[in-house]
Amino acid sequence: MGKLTDTAKGLGNEIAGNAKQAAGDARNDPAQKAEGAAQERKGELQQAAGKVKGALGDRI
Template structure:
């Protein structure tokens, strides 16, 4: 998967996680809130992976 795809999927997971967290707080459902936190972290990791791929590509392109 390319760096752009990783970043886009990461943003989507992060946004969905935030929605789940808010819904969990509003509905007093700790399980849903925890699921949202996990999904948000997954999205952050995907974005970091995409940024890492970009950094590696820039180094390779300079060589």
């Protein structure tokens, strides 16, 4: 995947993770909140990978 793809998927995962965390808070559901936190971290890592690929010219 390229820089733009990683960054876009990362942003999507981060947004979805935040929504799941909010829903978990509203429903008092710790499992859903934890799932949302994990998805948010995944998104952050995908965005970081996109930045690295951008800096290296998609050579990785």
